[in-house]
Structures are given as structure tokens and as C-alpha cells.
Amino acid sequence: MKGHEFTEGIAGLVGERERVGWFSHEGLLGWVASVDHKQVGLMYIVAAFVFFGLGGIEALLMRIQLAVPNNHFLSPETFNALFTMHGTTMIFFVAMPLLTGFTVYLVPLMIGARDVAFPRLNAMSFWLTLFAGLMLYFSFFAGGAPSAGWFSYTPLSEAAFSLRSGQDYWILSLIVAGIGTVAGAINIIVTVVTLRAEGMTMKRLPLFVWMNFVNAFLMLFALPVLNAALVMLLIDRQLHAHFFTPASGGSALLWQHYFWAFGHPEVYIVILPAFGMISEIIPVFSRKPIFGYEFVAASTVAIAFLSFTVWAHHMFAVGLGHIANLFFAVASMSIAVPTGVKIFNWTATMYGGQLRFTTAMKFAVAFIVMFTIGGLSGVSFAVVPIDWQLTDTYYLVAHMHYVLFGGTVLASFAGIYYWFPKFSGRLLSERLGSWHFWLTFVGLNLTFFIQHILGMMGMPRRVFTYPALPYWAAFNMLSTIGAFVLLIAMLVFLYNVVMSLRYGETAGDNPWDAWTLEWATTSPPPVENFVRIPPIHGRRPLWDLAHPELADELGKVDA
Amino acid sequence: MTTHPTRTALRLLFDFVGAIEVFNLSSIDTLNPVSPQAAAITRLFLGVLVILAVIFVLVSGLVVYAIVRYRERPGSSMPRQLAGSRKLEFLWTAVPIGLLATVFVFTAKTMRAANPKKGTRPADLLVVGHQWWWEVKYLKSGVITANEIHLPVGKAVLIQLEAADVIHDFWVPQLGRKIDAIPGHTNYLWLRADRPGVYSGICAEFCGTEHAWMRFEVVVQSPEEFTAWEQAQLKIPQPPSEPEALAGMKLFNELTCVNCHRLAGTRANQTAGPDLTHLAQRRMLAGGAAVNNPQTLAEWLKDPDRIKPGSNMPNFHLSDAQVRALVAYLETTK
Structure with a gap:
């Protein structure tokens, strides 16, 4: 049987990896040469935070420029390079590696495996991502950063209009990162399919694993579309082909179809793992199982399928015609339904529970409310005529940041506070955590809420400055102040991490009384992850051990 | 949890609400339509906004209630391990579908009103x-x-x-x-x-x-003002009589202005740059970067990058006298 040989092959690989593990290095080389999923995962997370700092500095420079009308702090070309780098960095070198870091660290632990299926490939994925990011930033020293936007619409991104080599660095960097991502996706799929511990059936998988499993398929199908388009653009620029140059018979719009066929699944690629973290954290701090496990998992699959059918809602202003627009309006509205199912299930999980407001829980609950704002303003873009007015304005900037900052970033902070003890063996300070949380919550709303109004007033996005129209100056200043509140919040977080790594309270194996398998081992876990894996008879193995009288197999769903 | 950051957060929120109170809604362009197409979109937008606001109040209300009601208290017993409810799942799947279907019907209607068919007539x-x-x-x-x-x-x-x-x-x-x-x-x-x-x-x-x-x-x-404007635009400017303007006209023809611009009645007939025939009548310069008057026009000719850095209008390093002459000429082209 083919499948059997395949599994044996995997087992063989893991065996080989163990032998490599014997030959372990110390210090920096120990990290660079590592193929251990935990070290690779942490390297992803650390790299993501370094890029988060860079992307954040770019955002602050833009907010300083926009604080007052007719400002000359930055030249237009610099401003355009900054928003291009900010968008590209935050999507490809912050959101994706940060979430991937959690994924490769936690998925093997949660399913009771010793590592991912292909540890060397896993390390390769990380190094490709890191070098892709470095290559992108190298463009600053090689003739100027790219400035055609993270979406690089053609023909603006073609050689005739973007002369600088930065655009080519942008293309090459994303191709390299894309290869790493696809390899990582295959790794996660094979890991989940073949390396689950005895008793860990698909119906018992932690939701974090479920969502990353689904997400891996999204990456597997979406990233190649981008990479193919990038290669075409590179051929256009370097070998003078005409895929996207209307002046010589190409199509300006073809790029947009390719880009968003990748780009909309991408939106879910950077939110599904965040959904996964929320689905783990809220139940643990509510002292109850997730409400509607099957529905949360199934709605993820629904979102994944639908995400491939909605790309043209990014193109309603293009003039595709009513029939096409109506189709994409229906598809885009539909995606709100499974997303709503998740929001309601998370909220319902809290009902009847005993909520423990640790910093992780605060971030997780704030996520629900902030993501709801982003999700609802997203629905207004599915309503085609509203999109015709508000797309490409600050209303969209606000929407997208409520999803990515209010969603992905808040969930990731929840995840950091929750799993930091597992990663490091020490707890983060809850007192500093509380400051970090409230400053983030206020800064986020101060920065982005007002941008809804600016967009409705007619302020387009991606402008390096604006005329002194009524209220534009005041509202932009408010947004800039909010951005600096966020800066303070991030500095508090950084201080918390540095201090806690050194002086933090020792965590122990399971500081939160959590129930998934990563808490059944030491903090941090040994190289081989588990000495002994507890019996798995349900979705919450450690809960069942601690509360045999309340074991999940006994209590069932209300009809 | 410390209360201090909470208080800071509340104070900032109050300041924010205060700023909104003095805010004049008429400066929101998309809510002040002056065409039937824009008005149709505004109506739909306000309707959808109400639905979205109600959903937001509902969700955040449920969350806030849970935060207050189900906060862990000392001595409370183990919560019931309820894992779901099919009735509720049905409810929060079906109700949004119904709502979205309604929104979709209005979307389709408004699309026709907001973007009428082109029809067969030629463009104006x-x-x-x-x-x-x-x-x-x-x-x-x-x-x-x-x-x-x-x-x-x-x-x-x-x-x-x-x-x-x-x-x-x-x-x-x-x-x-x-x-x-x-x-x-x-x-x-x-x-x-x-x-x-x-x-x-x-x-x-x-x-x-x-x-x-x-x-x-x-x-x-x-309609009368518009017709008058249209007639004035169609007039071909006469060569100026004043010497400085005349010198400007000569410069305009000798310099490379004519390679990019059009000015009716001269040999300048290109569209790489804006038409200059009745430039002096326009309200703004350089795509809104400056109000149009002789001073800003002079600044623009002297150094375009100071007004609009990176624009395709080159800096010809004109002398002050040349700039004055060109401005004098362009101001006569009303």
C-alpha cells in the first residue's frame, strides 16, 4: 500500500533527524544550524518582530508626514517608497512569518509529534523567508526602495514607469518568500496528516491545528498564483515582454486579476492562524470547551473555499460590468456568514464560564470586538455602490487595519502572552502586560477609527500630502497621535519581554491549567518534545486527566 | 489588573467623543450628494451603516455583558462544560443570511441607479x-x-x-x-x-x-453661465500688444514649451502637458497643488519642484526676466 510506505518514509526521516539532533551545536551556531521545529519557530517569531519594528518605523514616518496638511517632511517619492515597504513588510515579513512561527512551534506539540514531517525543509522555509526580507531591504542600498505599492499595479510597476531596481528587488524577494511559504505549507499538511499521536483523530485536533491545516491549503493554492504573476512582471521588466503593458498589446488589468486571486486568499492566510489562537485562548480562560467546535472548524473550511471566489471585489472600481460585480458581491457577502459564526461561537464560549482576565485573555476579547468592526466595515465593501464611493480611501485603510491590527496583531499578542511561558519557561509580567494592552487598545482606536471619517470626507489613500480642507488637519493629527501611543505600547511590550526573559516568574509545565498537549511537557520542551504522551480520548487530554468526572466524552452538545 | 491605564483610556475616549460633538457633518462629502447617482449611494450607505451599527452594538453588548457577568469570582463552582447548541448555530447562520440577502437586493437596485447604462449615445x-x-x-x-x-x-x-x-x-x-x-x-x-x-x-x-x-x-x-464659459474657451487668443507679453510669446515659441503643451492659435499642439489656451482663467495650478494667480504661476515656472516635486514639468532655470515675460504672456491668454 502506497500510503503505508509513505508513512514509513516519514518515520525514517524523523529518525534521521534525531541522529542529527545528537550533533547539536551551542550558541548562535546552534540556532543557525538547527532543524528543530521549536527553534525554527522562534526564529520566525523573532525575525517577524524585527521586521515589525521596521514596518512600524515606516508607518510612524508616514504619520508624521500626514500630521499636518501640505507638509514637506518627506518627499513624495520617499513617502511612496515607505508605504510600499510598509505594506509589503507587514504582510510578507511580519504577519506571515509571525503566524508561521506559532504554527511550526505549536502544531507538532499539539498533535503529540516530535517535529514537523520535513525538519530540513522547515528550516529552509525559514531561511528563504528571512533572506527574502533582507533582499527587500537591501533595495534601499541598491538604488532606492520600490515605490509602486505592495499591490504593484501594472503598468505603473513596469519598467517605463518604475525605473528603479527596487521594483526588481521587490519581485525577486516575494518570489523567494513565496517558495518558502509553499514549502512550509506542504510541511504542515504532511505533518498533520501523518504525525498525529495515537488517539489524536481529526475530530479531536485542537482548533489551532485545524485552522493551520486549512490555511496550509490556502497557501499552497494562492502563493503560486502570485509567483507566476511575479515572474511575468519580471520578464516584462527585464526581457521586454508585454504581458501587462497596454501600450504594446498587453493588459493592464490582467495583473489585477492575478494579484487579487492571490491577494484575497492572502487576507485569510494572515487571519486564519489568528482565529486558531483565539479559539484556544478564550476557552482556556473561560474554563469551558469551545462552543460549537464542529462549526468553528467547518466555517474555516467554508471561508477557505469562498476566499478563492471573491477576488474581484478589489476591482469594483475598474468597471467590469454589472453581472461580474453582482457575482462577486454575492460571494463577498457570503464570506461574512462563516466569519460571523466564529465570532458568535467565541462569544458564546464565554457565557456561563469563569473568565480569567489574564493579559492573553484581554487581548483575545479585544480581538473579538475590534475584528468585528473590521469585519463589518468589510461587509460595506461587498455592497458594490458603497465600494464605488469608499474604495481606495482612508475608510479602506481603517477597515484593513481593524482587520490586520485589531485582528491579526491583537490575536498574536494574545498568543505571545499565552505561549511565552512555553517558549521560554518564564511568564511575562501581567502588570506591564496590562499597560501594553490598554495602550494598544487606545492607540489602535485613536489611530484608525477616525480614518473611517476621513475616507468618507474624500481623503484618498496613498497620498503623500493633502490640502487644508475643513477637519482634515485635525483628524489626521489625531491619527498621528494614536500612532505614537501605539509606539509607546510596543516599547512597553519590548521592555516586558526583555525583563521577563531575565527576571520573569518561572512558569512550570502548565501555568494556565490549559488542556492541549503542548502543556503536557516541560517549558521549554526538550528536543524530542515529550517524554510520555498522555492518553488522548477527547479534545482536551489534560482536562480529562485533571477532571475525570467532567471528561469531554461524558458531557455532550445540547441538541 | 491595575486601574490606572483604564482611567487613562477612559479619559482619552471622552476627549475623542468631545471632538466628534463639535464636528460639522456637512464636511463629509460622501454624505452630502448633489446628484441622483450619489444620492442613491448615500441612501444605501446610511441604511447599511444602521444595520452594521446594530450588529456591532449587539456583538459588543454580548461581549461586555459576558465580561461583567462571568468574570471569575473567588469560591465560584466549576462552570458547566457546555460544548455547543445546534439551535444557536442555526440562528446565527440563518439570520445573517437573511440580512445579507436583503442588503443584496438593495445593492443590485442601487447599482442601476448609481451607475446608469451608457446607452447608444456618443459621449459628451x-x-x-x-x-x-x-x-x-x-x-x-x-x-x-x-x-x-x-x-x-x-x-x-x-x-x-x-x-x-x-x-x-x-x-x-x-x-x-x-x-x-x-x-x-x-x-x-x-x-x-x-x-x-x-x-x-x-x-x-x-x-x-x-x-x-x-x-x-x-x-x-x-446654463447661461456655462454657455458663456464655453464660448470664451473657444476664442483663439490674440497675440498680445504689450512688450513684456510679446517677449513672453516669443520665449514660449522658442523654448521647448511647445513640445509638450497646446495653446490654440500658436504652433504648440501637444498633449503631453495640459492645454494652456486659457490658463489664466483656471482656478488651480499643477493638479491642485497651488491656487492659480500670477505669483504662483511665476513660482511654478521658476522651479516646478517647489510646488509639485517630481512632476513632469522640467525646471528650465529661467531668469527672473524670462519668468516675468512668460507670466505676462500667459496672463493675456484669457
């Missing part, structure tokens, strides 16, 4: 997006201008929209939808304004360095 106006200005041609009368569209009040005008280089987007928030100007793909848009006035428009698709200063204005006039 050709608008071409350039990096970073708008070329405007009245196809019937032959008037050519830039960054300024004059319309008679209450009359629907069909615009044919094209792009000369990269993708731009034509948007006048108070008059309705935005639509892309795409090289190699012609779009059409009905434009109409029901109240005289000046409505500001802007390029809404990132189009390169000076995307921010690709603004334009729609000047809506009574």
Missing part, C-alpha cells in the same frame, strides 16, 4: 488621466481644458474615460461613484450635478510620484 466629454493631471475635451464644442470640468446644472453628461500612461481613477465624491481610467480600456460615466457650485475631485488610484496632486474641480454653472 472625453477625460484622459495623465501622470499627474486630467485632460478634458468637450467632444461637441471642441473646448479643451485641464483639471477643471464645467457642467451646466442639472444636465446629465456622459464622460468617456481613458488613461494615457498608468491607471488613474476619476472621483468626485459629491457627484457619485469613482471609476478607473485604464490604458487600453475605455470606461463611461454619467456625471450630473443638481446644485451650482464647485465640487472637488481627485485621482483615487495610486498612479506614481505626484498622485496626491492630481486633483481637479467640477464647476457647476447655470
Whole structure:
């Protein structure tokens, strides 16, 4: 049987990896040469935070420029390079590696495996991502950063209009990162399919694993579309082909179809793992199982399928015609339904529970409310005529940041506070955590809420400055102040991490009384992850051990 | 948890709400439509906004209630391990589907109202997006201008929209939808304004360095005023008599101005830059980067980058005398 040989092959690989593990290095080389999923995962997370700092500095420079009308702090070309780098960095070198870091660290632990299926490939994925990011930033020293936007619409991104080599660095960097991502996706799929511990059936998988499993398929199908388009653009620029140059018979719009066929699944690629973290954290701090496990998992699959059918809602202003627009309006509205199912299930999980407001829980609950704002303003873009007015304005900037900052970033902070003890063996300070949380919550709303109004007033996005129209100056200043509140919040977080790594309270194996398998081992876990894996008879193995009288197999769903 | 950050947060929130109270809603362009198309969108937007607000209040209310009611208290017993409810799952799947279906019906209706069919009639106006200005041609009368569209009040005008280089987007928030100007793909848009006035428009698709200063204005006039404007635009400017302006005209023809611009009655007949025939009558310069008057025009000619850095207008390093002469000439072309 083919499948059997395949599994044996995997087992063989893991065996080989163990032998490599014997030959372990110390210090920096120990990290660079590592193929251990935990070290690779942490390297992803650390790299993501370094890029988060860079992307954040770019955002602050833009907010300083926009604080007052007719400002000359930055030249237009610099401003355009900054928003291009900010968008590209935050999507490809912050959101994706940060979430991937959690994924490769936690998925093997949660399913009771010793590592991912292909540890060397896993390390390769990380190094490709890191070098892709470095290559992108190298463009600053090689003739100027790219400035055609993270979406690089053609023909603006073609050689005739973007002369600088930065655009080519942008293309090459994303191709390299894309290869790493696809390899990582295959790794996660094979890991989940073949390396689950005895008793860990698909119906018992932690939701974090479920969502990353689904997400891996999204990456597997979406990233190649981008990479193919990038290669075409590179051929256009370097070998003078005409895929996207209307002046010589190409199509300006073809790029947009390719880009968003990748780009909309991408939106879910950077939110599904965040959904996964929320689905783990809220139940643990509510002292109850997730409400509607099957529905949360199934709605993820629904979102994944639908995400491939909605790309043209990014193109309603293009003039595709009513029939096409109506189709994409229906598809885009539909995606709100499974997303709503998740929001309601998370909220319902809290009902009847005993909520423990640790910093992780605060971030997780704030996520629900902030993501709801982003999700609802997203629905207004599915309503085609509203999109015709508000797309490409600050209303969209606000929407997208409520999803990515209010969603992905808040969930990731929840995840950091929750799993930091597992990663490091020490707890983060809850007192500093509380400051970090409230400053983030206020800064986020101060920065982005007002941008809804600016967009409705007619302020387009991606402008390096604006005329002194009524209220534009005041509202932009408010947004800039909010951005600096966020800066303070991030500095508090950084201080918390540095201090806690050194002086933090020792965590122990399971500081939160959590129930998934990563808490059944030491903090941090040994190289081989588990000495002994507890019996798995349900979705919450450690809960069942601690509360045999309340074991999940006994209590069932209300009809 | 410490209370201090909470108090700080509350105080900031109050300041924020205070700022909104003094805010005048009339400065929100998209909520102050002056065309039937824009009005249809505004109605739909307000309706959808109410639905979204209700859902938000419901969700955040449920969350806040849970935070207050189910906070862990000392001595409370183990919560019931309830794992789900099919009835509730059905409820929060079916109700949103119903709501969205309703929204969809209004979406489809509004799409027709907000973007009427082009029909078979030829366009009235050709608008071409350039990096970073708008070329405007009245196809019937032959008037050519830039960054300024004059319309008679209450009359629907069909615009044919094209792009000369990269993708731009034509948007006048108070008059309705935005639509892309795409090289190699012609779009059409009905434009109409029901109240005289000046409505500001802007390029809404990132189009390169000076995307921010690709603004334009729609000047809506009574039919009489509009006809008078159109007649004035059609006049071919007479060569000036005043010596400084005459020197300016000579410079205009000798320098490379004529390679990019058009000025009726001279050999300048290019469209790489804006038409200059009646430049002195326009309200703004350089895609909205400056108000148009002799001083700003002089500054612009002296060093375009000071007003619009990165624009395609080169700096010719003109002497002050040359600038004065050119301004004198261009000011006579009313």
C-alpha cells in the first residue's frame, strides 16, 4: 500500500533527524544550524518582530508626514517608497512569518509529534523567508526602495514607469518568500496528516491545528498564483515582454486579476492562524470547551473555499460590468456568514464560564470586538455602490487595519502572552502586560477609527500630502497621535519581554491549567518534545486527566 | 489588573467623543450628494451603516455583558462544560443570511441607479488621466481644458474615460461613484450635478510620484453661465500688444514649451502637458497643488519642484526676466 510506505518514509526521516539532533551545536551556531521545529519557530517569531519594528518605523514616518496638511517632511517619492515597504513588510515579513512561527512551534506539540514531517525543509522555509526580507531591504542600498505599492499595479510597476531596481528587488524577494511559504505549507499538511499521536483523530485536533491545516491549503493554492504573476512582471521588466503593458498589446488589468486571486486568499492566510489562537485562548480562560467546535472548524473550511471566489471585489472600481460585480458581491457577502459564526461561537464560549482576565485573555476579547468592526466595515465593501464611493480611501485603510491590527496583531499578542511561558519557561509580567494592552487598545482606536471619517470626507489613500480642507488637519493629527501611543505600547511590550526573559516568574509545565498537549511537557520542551504522551480520548487530554468526572466524552452538545 | 491605564483610556475616549460633538457633518462629502447617482449611494450607505451599527452594538453588548457577568469570582463552582447548541448555530447562520440577502437586493437596485447604462449615445466629454493631471475635451464644442470640468446644472453628461500612461481613477465624491481610467480600456460615466457650485475631485488610484496632486474641480454653472464659459474657451487668443507679453510669446515659441503643451492659435499642439489656451482663467495650478494667480504661476515656472516635486514639468532655470515675460504672456491668454 502506497500510503503505508509513505508513512514509513516519514518515520525514517524523523529518525534521521534525531541522529542529527545528537550533533547539536551551542550558541548562535546552534540556532543557525538547527532543524528543530521549536527553534525554527522562534526564529520566525523573532525575525517577524524585527521586521515589525521596521514596518512600524515606516508607518510612524508616514504619520508624521500626514500630521499636518501640505507638509514637506518627506518627499513624495520617499513617502511612496515607505508605504510600499510598509505594506509589503507587514504582510510578507511580519504577519506571515509571525503566524508561521506559532504554527511550526505549536502544531507538532499539539498533535503529540516530535517535529514537523520535513525538519530540513522547515528550516529552509525559514531561511528563504528571512533572506527574502533582507533582499527587500537591501533595495534601499541598491538604488532606492520600490515605490509602486505592495499591490504593484501594472503598468505603473513596469519598467517605463518604475525605473528603479527596487521594483526588481521587490519581485525577486516575494518570489523567494513565496517558495518558502509553499514549502512550509506542504510541511504542515504532511505533518498533520501523518504525525498525529495515537488517539489524536481529526475530530479531536485542537482548533489551532485545524485552522493551520486549512490555511496550509490556502497557501499552497494562492502563493503560486502570485509567483507566476511575479515572474511575468519580471520578464516584462527585464526581457521586454508585454504581458501587462497596454501600450504594446498587453493588459493592464490582467495583473489585477492575478494579484487579487492571490491577494484575497492572502487576507485569510494572515487571519486564519489568528482565529486558531483565539479559539484556544478564550476557552482556556473561560474554563469551558469551545462552543460549537464542529462549526468553528467547518466555517474555516467554508471561508477557505469562498476566499478563492471573491477576488474581484478589489476591482469594483475598474468597471467590469454589472453581472461580474453582482457575482462577486454575492460571494463577498457570503464570506461574512462563516466569519460571523466564529465570532458568535467565541462569544458564546464565554457565557456561563469563569473568565480569567489574564493579559492573553484581554487581548483575545479585544480581538473579538475590534475584528468585528473590521469585519463589518468589510461587509460595506461587498455592497458594490458603497465600494464605488469608499474604495481606495482612508475608510479602506481603517477597515484593513481593524482587520490586520485589531485582528491579526491583537490575536498574536494574545498568543505571545499565552505561549511565552512555553517558549521560554518564564511568564511575562501581567502588570506591564496590562499597560501594553490598554495602550494598544487606545492607540489602535485613536489611530484608525477616525480614518473611517476621513475616507468618507474624500481623503484618498496613498497620498503623500493633502490640502487644508475643513477637519482634515485635525483628524489626521489625531491619527498621528494614536500612532505614537501605539509606539509607546510596543516599547512597553519590548521592555516586558526583555525583563521577563531575565527576571520573569518561572512558569512550570502548565501555568494556565490549559488542556492541549503542548502543556503536557516541560517549558521549554526538550528536543524530542515529550517524554510520555498522555492518553488522548477527547479534545482536551489534560482536562480529562485533571477532571475525570467532567471528561469531554461524558458531557455532550445540547441538541 | 491595575486601574490606572483604564482611567487613562477612559479619559482619552471622552476627549475623542468631545471632538466628534463639535464636528460639522456637512464636511463629509460622501454624505452630502448633489446628484441622483450619489444620492442613491448615500441612501444605501446610511441604511447599511444602521444595520452594521446594530450588529456591532449587539456583538459588543454580548461581549461586555459576558465580561461583567462571568468574570471569575473567588469560591465560584466549576462552570458547566457546555460544548455547543445546534439551535444557536442555526440562528446565527440563518439570520445573517437573511440580512445579507436583503442588503443584496438593495445593492443590485442601487447599482442601476448609481451607475446608469451608457446607452447608444456618443459621449459628451472625453477625460484622459495623465501622470499627474486630467485632460478634458468637450467632444461637441471642441473646448479643451485641464483639471477643471464645467457642467451646466442639472444636465446629465456622459464622460468617456481613458488613461494615457498608468491607471488613474476619476472621483468626485459629491457627484457619485469613482471609476478607473485604464490604458487600453475605455470606461463611461454619467456625471450630473443638481446644485451650482464647485465640487472637488481627485485621482483615487495610486498612479506614481505626484498622485496626491492630481486633483481637479467640477464647476457647476447655470446654463447661461456655462454657455458663456464655453464660448470664451473657444476664442483663439490674440497675440498680445504689450512688450513684456510679446517677449513672453516669443520665449514660449522658442523654448521647448511647445513640445509638450497646446495653446490654440500658436504652433504648440501637444498633449503631453495640459492645454494652456486659457490658463489664466483656471482656478488651480499643477493638479491642485497651488491656487492659480500670477505669483504662483511665476513660482511654478521658476522651479516646478517647489510646488509639485517630481512632476513632469522640467525646471528650465529661467531668469527672473524670462519668468516675468512668460507670466505676462500667459496672463493675456484669457
